[in-house]
Amino acid sequence: MLSVKKVAVFLMMLGMKKGQSILELMDNSEIKAVVSEIRSLSAVSPEFQKQQLGRV
Numbered sequence: 001m002l003s004v005k006k007v008a009v010f011l012m013m014l015g016m017k018k019g020q021s022i023l024e025l026m027d028n029s030e031i032k033a034v035v036s037e038i039r040s041l042s043a044v045s046p047e048f049q050k051q052q053l054g055r056v
Contacts, residue, residue, distance in 0.1 A: 002037075004033050004034060004037050005041075007034050008034050008037035008041060009048070011023070011034065012038060
């Protein structure tokens with residue numbers, strides 16, 4: 001899985017408030033890439049979340 005997709009999934013799992021503090025640390029190009037990826041994702045299943053958390 002691409003790094004941008006991993007970040008997008010992670011931010012979705014964190015939620016809006018916590019994810020926003022991470023986005024504030026990124027530059028504009030990184031934010032655009034992550035937001036674009038978030039838009040392309042549909043709901044993230046609990047199984048997928050567990051799988052990704054196991055890889056961190």
